[in-house]
Amino acid sequence: MPIGVNVNGTPRRFFSVSASAREDLQTQSTPSPPPPPPATESTAAKEIPEYMQKWGELDPNTVTEKREERRLVRRDGVQPVGSRRRRTILNRMAANRAQDIAFEQLPFQAFQEARKFLLQDRQEKLKEIETQTTRIKNLMEQDPAVSGGPSAKEARLRSMRNRVQELIILADINDPIVKKKFEDGEGDMNKPIYRYLANEKWRKYKRLILEQRISQMNLVPDLLPAINPVADVDLGFGRKDIAPGEFVDSALSEQMPRLTVQTFEPGEKLVSVVVVDADVPVLAEDSFTTHCHFIASNIPISPTQTSIPLIRIGQEDNKTEDAAARKIALPWEAPYAMRGGPYHRLAVLVFEQKDAKTLDVEALKNIKRRGFNTRAFVEKHKLNAIGASLFRTQWDDSMPGVMERAGLKDLINVQLKRRKIEPLPYKKRTERMR
Amino acid sequence: MNFSTFRSVFRPVGSITRFGQATVPRQNAPSIRPSTTPITGTSSFSSTANLQKRKRGGAPTDPRIKAIRYFLYHPLTPRPLHFSRLRYLRHWTIHRAWMLFLRKRRRAEELELERQYNSMRAACEHLRLMDSNGMLVSEAEAGGQGPDAMRLGVKGREVGRLYRAAMIKRGVYGSVPIEYARCQTDFPSRDGWNHEWTRE
Amino acid sequence: MNTGQQTTRRLAARAGRSVCWSCKDTLSRKYASAAAAALPTDDQSLQHIPPVAQPSSQDSYGIKTGVVLSRPPQITRDLHPLESAFFLYQRRLNERTALPFTRYFYYKKRTAADLEWKRKIKQRLTPARDIGRYKGYGEESWNDELLMGAKESDIHHQVEKLIEDAEQTGAQDGDEAEPVPGASNSKKEEEKIERPMPRVTEADLKNDVKSLNRQLQRTLYLLVKNQEGRWIFPQDTFAQETLHSAAGRVLTESCGENMHTWVVGNAPIGYYQQDYQNPIKTLSGLRELGAKTFFMKARIMAGQANLEGNKLGLTDFKWLAKEEVQGEVDKSYWHSVKNMLAER
Numbered sequence: 001m002p003i004g005v006n007v008n009g010t011p012r013r014f015f016s017v018s019a020s021a022r023e024d025l026q027t028q029s030t031p032s033p034p035p036p037p038p039a040t041e042s043t044a045a046k047e048i049p050e051y052m053q054k055w056g057e058l059d060p061n062t063v064t065e066k067r068e069e070r071r072l073v074r075r076d077g078v079q080p081v082g083s084r085r086r087r088t089i090l091n092r093m094a095a096n097r098a099q100d101i102a103f104e105q106l107p108f109q110a111f112q113e114a115r116k117f118l119l120q121d122r123q124e125k126l127k128e129i130e131t132q133t134t135r136i137k138n139l140m141e142q143d144p145a146v147s148g149g150p151s152a153k154e155a156r157l158r159s160m161r162n163r164v165q166e167l168i169i170l171a172d173i174n175d176p177i178v179k180k181k182f183e184d185g186e187g188d189m190n191k192p193i194y195r196y197l198a199n200e201k202w203r204k205y206k207r208l209i210l211e212q213r214i215s216q217m218n219l220v221p222d223l224l225p226a227i228n229p230v231a232d233v234d235l236g237f238g239r240k241d242i243a244p245g246e247f248v249d250s251a252l253s254e255q256m257p258r259l260t261v262q263t264f265e266p267g268e269k270l271v272s273v274v275v276v277d278a279d280v281p282v283l284a285e286d287s288f289t290t291h292c293h294f295i296a297s298n299i300p301i302s303p304t305q306t307s308i309p310l311i312r313i314g315q316e317d318n319k320t321e322d323a324a325a326r327k328i329a330l331p332w333e334a335p336y337a338m339r340g341g342p343y344h345r346l347a348v349l350v351f352e353q354k355d356a357k358t359l360d361v362e363a364l365k366n367i368k369r370r371g372f373n374t375r376a377f378v379e380k381h382k383l384n385a386i387g388a389s390l391f392r393t394q395w396d397d398s399m400p401g402v403m404e405r406a407g408l409k410d411l412i413n414v415q416l417k418r419r420k421i422e423p424l425p426y427k428k429r430t431e432r433m434r
Numbered sequence: 435m436n437f438s439t440f441r442s443v444f445r446p447v448g449s450i451t452r453f454g455q456a457t458v459p460r461q462n463a464p465s466i467r468p469s470t471t472p473i474t475g476t477s478s479f480s481s482t483a484n485l486q487k488r489k490r491g492g493a494p495t496d497p498r499i500k501a502i503r504y505f506l507y508h509p510l511t512p513r514p515l516h517f518s519r520l521r522y523l524r525h526w527t528i529h530r531a532w533m534l535f536l537r538k539r540r541r542a543e544e545l546e547l548e549r550q551y552n553s554m555r556a557a558c559e560h561l562r563l564m565d566s567n568g569m570l571v572s573e574a575e576a577g578g579q580g581p582d583a584m585r586l587g588v589k590g591r592e593v594g595r596l597y598r599a600a601m602i603k604r605g606v607y608g609s610v611p612i613e614y615a616r617c618q619t620d621f622p623s624r625d626g627w628n629h630e631w632t633r634e
Numbered sequence: 635m636n637t638g639q640q641t642t643r644r645l646a647a648r649a650g651r652s653v654c655w656s657c658k659d660t661l662s663r664k665y666a667s668a669a670a671a672a673l674p675t676d677d678q679s680l681q682h683i684p685p686v687a688q689p690s691s692q693d694s695y696g697i698k699t700g701v702v703l704s705r706p707p708q709i710t711r712d713l714h715p716l717e718s719a720f721f722l723y724q725r726r727l728n729e730r731t732a733l734p735f736t737r738y739f740y741y742k743k744r745t746a747a748d749l750e751w752k753r754k755i756k757q758r759l760t761p762a763r764d765i766g767r768y769k770g771y772g773e774e775s776w777n778d779e780l781l782m783g784a785k786e787s788d789i790h791h792q793v794e795k796l797i798e799d800a801e802q803t804g805a806q807d808g809d810e811a812e813p814v815p816g817a818s819n820s821k822k823e824e825e826k827i828e829r830p831m832p833r834v835t836e837a838d839l840k841n842d843v844k845s846l847n848r849q850l851q852r853t854l855y856l857l858v859k860n861q862e863g864r865w866i867f868p869q870d871t872f873a874q875e876t877l878h879s880a881a882g883r884v885l886t887e888s889c890g891e892n893m894h895t896w897v898v899g900n901a902p903i904g905y906y907q908q909d910y911q912n913p914i915k916t917l918s919g920l921r922e923l924g925a926k927t928f929f930m931k932a933r934i935m936a937g938q939a940n941l942e943g944n945k946l947g948l949t950d951f952k953w954l955a956k957e958e959v960q961g962e963v964d965k966s967y968w969h970s971v972k973n974m975l976a977e978r
Contacts, residue, residue: 110719505739
């Protein structure tokens with residue numbers, strides 16, 4: 001095969017062409033003089049021997065093989081430009097540009113037949129959506145007495161709407177472009193298909209882990225009676241992403257975390273974020289209690305607006321004069337753990353406010369941090385937990401500084417010790433046993 | 435044929451090399467396994483082709499066995515499928531279309547069977563409630579089914595005679611003629627349909 | 635249907651006989667005649683029977699048996715374009731993943747067959763003969779997809795390739811065949827291999843609706859033209875027979891002896907109710923409001939319909955596929971008939 005006319009119609013394939021093929025090129029196509037730099041032009045043109053001419057054209061921008069580079073230096077006296085990696089990429093880009101056909105137009109038989117079939121199916125689905133919406137409209141105009149009572153009518157409408165939602169998903173789910181966009185993270189979360197795909201992906205891995213951590217660390221009976229996460233909550237401190245249940249360095253957690261809450265339902269929601277420590281030791285009672293580290297309310301989120309930048313919210317709160325516009329009810333208090341004590345579980349709970357009604361932040365300010373009762377809080381404000389995450393904190397080297405800045409200087413030097421429990425008589429190890 | 439040629443095939447590959455290396459002191463061998471005293475007398479451990487090979491340049495291996503071994507343990511196997519991103523997407527599209535195609539075809543077949551069954555059922559139900567005049571009677575009028583006096587319809591007409599005859603299963607499965615077992619082919623027969631068939 | 639069976643079974647079970655279902659059927663019928671004979675003498679059972687009252691109106695329906703005589707499909711269906719493209723796609727993928735061909739296992743070195751194999755593999759690059767020029771190994775193995783409009787996925791093309799391969803020895807012009815020991819004449823004559831018959835037959839091209847060679851991949855149904863000029867399935871009234879035996883009789887009476895047919899089962903596969911505009915007085919003094927036709931399914935294995943001397947006054951017949959049947963019959967007839975006909 002002459003190398004000048006390639007399969008793809010590219011004029012030249014630099015990347016994988018062997019030396020012999022290059023010689024082929026030399027004999028078949030008109031050999032163009034090598035592009036020597038102007039400085040060496042006069043000498044190079046004269047002195048190139050026969051065998052060197054056979055090397056063909058060497059472009060300092062795109063040579064990738066070691067031998068080619070050596071030849072370039074030797075014959076043309078030019079150093080290759082940039083790294084070999086960069087030249088390879090340039091090469092590839094040049095090759096890709098030549099076959100710049102849209103993915104759907106790629107002329108492969110099985111692929112095109114499959115697309116034809118899928119498009120036909122999509123048309124059927126769209127038609128079905130249309131008829132279903134007309135039927136819904138007709139049913140809505142119908143007198144409830146005819147359709148068997150208002151509740152029956154509602155039930156029918158609900159199932160018909162569900163069917164429409166399902167059809168909308170089914171119409172797009174076989175599209176390779178949709179899949180590609182979603183995998184590249186370019187999916188538009190306003191569209192149901194991308195929300196559906198994101199939800200499926202979340203439920204297949206991240207949600208399972210979250211569920212496991214919640215039950216493993218007993219968040220559910222300790223703080224809330226039950227939780228059904230429907231939104232993906234990503235927690236991070238500074239630049240570090242925190243997996244659910246991870247130990248966080250106390251220096252990191254001194255600052256407020258950043259939250260990303262991805263909901264998979266359309267529409268905007270108002271959420272409250274609560275951070276509760278479930279393991280605060282009460283030495284006097286020889287037991288534990290809870291401590292609320294943070295409460296913020298009336299934060300709007302939607303499928304496209306996922307980020308909750310708590311630090312910026314805090315700054316804005318400080319600026320605003322209007323007390324009602326403030327969002328943070330209880331400002332962040334750095335989590336701490338005492339020397340020798342067990343680790344603390346800190347739950348980050350995201351609650352949806354009912355009917356997107358705003359809560360009175362001023363009233364929330366009166367909540368007592370120590371002994372914070374999550375269940376009562378949820379009951380009182382009619383909240384619904386949609387997402388959760390958690391992290392753990394324990395005594396580490398930076399803890400004294402954190403505690404000092406948090407005003408807990410007297411606790412720094414306290415060391416907790418596990419009380420030695422006298423073993424039961426039959427478990428006592430006797431002298432003879434030793 | 436000399437069966438010793440096969441022996442090396444059925445032995446695990448690892449053991450070939452193990453016997454090949456003379457790691458076991460040969461003097462002790464007869465005391466360990468006296469029952470397998472070798473024919474050659476040099477080694478008690480095996481009388482296999484391997485040993486023979488060392489002695490006399492080896493027994494000839496069947497070329498077919500060589501070929502099987504060569505292709506079974508060919509360096510190119512197992513061959514993985516590597517796809518580029520777009521190639522994978524194309525494969526995915528084809529796969530989805532194929533699955534959808536199968537599902538639609540199965541659904542269509544299912545619906546057709548259902549239609550035929552329902553048609554049959556309607557006909558049988560009609561027969562069941564039909565009296566000898568061909569009129570439909572109600573379930574109560576039809577009374578019990580069956581030929582004894584109690585089972586006759588209340589009006590004294592015989593109801594469902596044809597139905598009872600239709601429900602007889604005896605002989606139904608035995609009556610399939612052998613010619614009916616002809617299966618479909620990709621291309622028709624050379625002679626075509628036998629139009630000139632006559633009953634003897 | 636099911637309810638009926640259950641009722642009968644339940645009643646039979648109440649009778650307390652421990653006999654099998656089919657025997658019970660026979661027994662009860664023998665019983666019936668006995669009971670009928672015993673009826674006048676048995677006073678007690680008479681009491682249970684209400685006095686035989688003639689139906690107030692003397693209405694009736696004529697009962698007929700129709701026979702849906704069909705010829706099953708003879709050849710496989712045409713493939714959907716997606717199917718044929720997919721099959722070839724899969725075969726090429728298989729080439730990419732399959733083990734290498736064990737040549738020396740099948741061909742002894744330096745035999746005629748081996749040389750032929752070598753020549754052929756050089757030309758087609760793969761052991762498979764009908765997937766086109768594609769090599770599952772090496773540099774170009776990624777390039778396994780067929781381009782649009784390629785013929786390789788078409789079944790006729792594949793068959794053609796298979797035959798070609800069987801016919802040729804792979805020797806090209808100017809190829810000096812090596813002298814092979816054992817093969818006396820290296821230039822063997824190419825043997826001609828029979829082509830399969832075309833899937834579209836002559837009857838299809840001529841649109842000969844009387845031939846059974848048409849529409850080989852569809853089920854064909856026998857339609858006849860009755861005295862009134864309507865196209866229907868062959869049918870006739872019957873009195874004392876069962877549907878099954880009546881169907882056999884109708885077939886011979888309408889279309890002659892020379893058809894090898896089989897009436898499938900005892901149960902009807904559908905029915906058609908025709909209401910007359912004006913009721914007819916029958917010989918027995920009943921008012922006939924219409925006719926009910928119960929269709930039995932029958933298959934034809936050989937032979938052809940012959941309307942000569944039929945007793946039903948039929949004038950013409952046709953073998954038609956389902957949608958062609960729709961074009962010929964009445965709308966109401968089609969409505970009650972369409973569900974029992976097979977799509978393919």
